[in-house]
Amino acid sequence: MKASKRSTALLAIFISGIFWYLSFDLALHAWWATWIAPMPVLYLSLRVSGWQAFGAAFVSCLAGWCSWIPYLLTILPLPVILLVVILFSLPMALVVALSRRIILKHVFPPLAALFVYPVLLTTAEFLQFLLSRDGTFGSIAYTQCNFLPIIQIASITGILGITFMVSFVPSAIVLVVHYHRQGRVVRNLVLMGIFPTAAVLTYGLLRLRESRPSECTKVGLAAISMSTYKNVYDTSREEQLHLTRLYLSEVDSLAGKGARVILLPEKCIPVSDATEASIQELFSDRSRHLGITIIVGFTRIYKGHMECQARVFSSNGDQVLNYRKVNLFEGEVLDGFKAGKEPGFYDRQGVRTGVAICKDMDYQRYMILYGKMGASVLYVPAWDFDRDGWLHARMAMMRAVENGFVLVRNAQQGRLIISDDRGSVLAEASSEKSKHASVTGEVCTKAGGLTLYSRWGDWFGWLNLFLAVAQIVMLSHWLRKASSTSAPRPGVSGISRK
Incomplete structure (x- = not known):
């Protein structure tokens, strides 16, 4: 040359x-x-x-x-x-x-x-x-x-x-x-x-x-500082209950601001056999007392394996869903996590509501199931790696655009975000650099048909x-x-x- x-x-x-x-x-x-x-x-x-x-x-x-x-x-x-x-x-x-x-x-x-x-x-x-x-x-x-x-x-x-x-x-x-x-x-x-x-x-x-829907619900998201954690898989009863109390304090604060649905991050509380009944009762009592829905991410520690779960407690105190993360990343597999098998849904005031966890949102062919099954809003507990907070939040937002649902995603070490089915950010806060964050915003849903992508894949x-x-x-x-x-x-x- x-x-x-x-x-x-x-x-x-x-x-x-x-x-x-x-x-x-x-x-x-x-x-x-x-x-x-x-x-x-x-x-x-x-x-x-x-x-x-x-x-x-x-x-x-x-x-x-x-x-x-x-x-x-x-x-x-x-x-x-x-x-x-x-x-x-x-x-x-x-x-x-x-x-x-x-x-x-x-x-x-x-x-x-x-x-x-x-x-x-x-x-x-x-x-x-x-x-x-x-x-x-x-x-x-x-x-x-x-x-x-x-x-x-x-x-x-x-x-x-x-x-x-x-x-x-x-x-x-x-x-x-x-x-x-x-x-x-x-x-x-x-x-x-x-x-x-x-x-x-x-x-x-x-x-x-x-035109945008007029039926709206105020939601709240919170993530505590990572400096609070000694070990995210801590099996100590005292530590698990301590984290539970910290997050219940966040729930009280968000409910005081008018939030009717509160989403907490993925793996925010480790739960073992010794503490499951107590922690579940605490969240059940708080959701019933405040008349709100709470969605919380648990690391459920069993003998021989762990599961990444999202539990949903309704306003009457019932646990209406225990969703298990289906798409694990390699680190979770190496740590001994086992994957779930199916999408998670519950109905709130007649609104078809989906729950997924973090890595699930990277997979079009899995998330299209939520679109086909009529999800109007999707709640996503998540955990990012600081620098990728913006990217992973936007990847999740694209699943919402593809399938026509509102997205509420709360990521530890990432972004707390509410976006509509057009990809517009309605509310956002950052928990990157391991800091505490919280945000509230309106989720407006409507009963509509499937997107063409949801229909045709x-x-x-x-x-x-x-x-x-x-x-x-x-x-x-x-x-x-x-x-x-x-x-x-x-x-x-x-x-x-x-």
């Missing part, structure tokens, strides 16, 4: 890397950067070799994921972190290299070529969702959680529709420039780029303007997978055809036969 081309390539990688870093950074939340990040390397890929395109895309995406290293250092050893950021970067590199080959071989006409990169990238994410133990964690769709008009498409397609759009627009811009430099008329390309984008944004704006992912396979098949067919037409025929090889 000549010096001038090398400088151009390095500049493209640098610019893409900077914008990917801004996109993925857990503190900046720069949604707009995601729309810019792929463009320099996509444009470069059409002017360099396949391996160079792969390398440029890999390095720029790797630079972006490096913004996660401070967060990952709090939960993983360094060798595993390096593996994680490499694995997160490889799909982008493969997609860019394959897109380049399909476009430059003219397998498709220019109008269809606009869709090559977004289809392949959306398919790569869909396969990750299907195969990864961490569900949708790492999707670029989550970078858009603050851009409310675009995330409304998730109610139809799931978050893959967001991934498609944030890759379609850069692809359209790059290819319009590419074909224009070749002297082609690009008016139809411009229109093709504008129409889907305008349609998605218009749908989002209209959905955001829909992963139809958009399967559609993109079908189109991606079709692209690869057509590329293979083109390459075989080109190889057969360019192969020397007897007597035409340039060497005369005797």
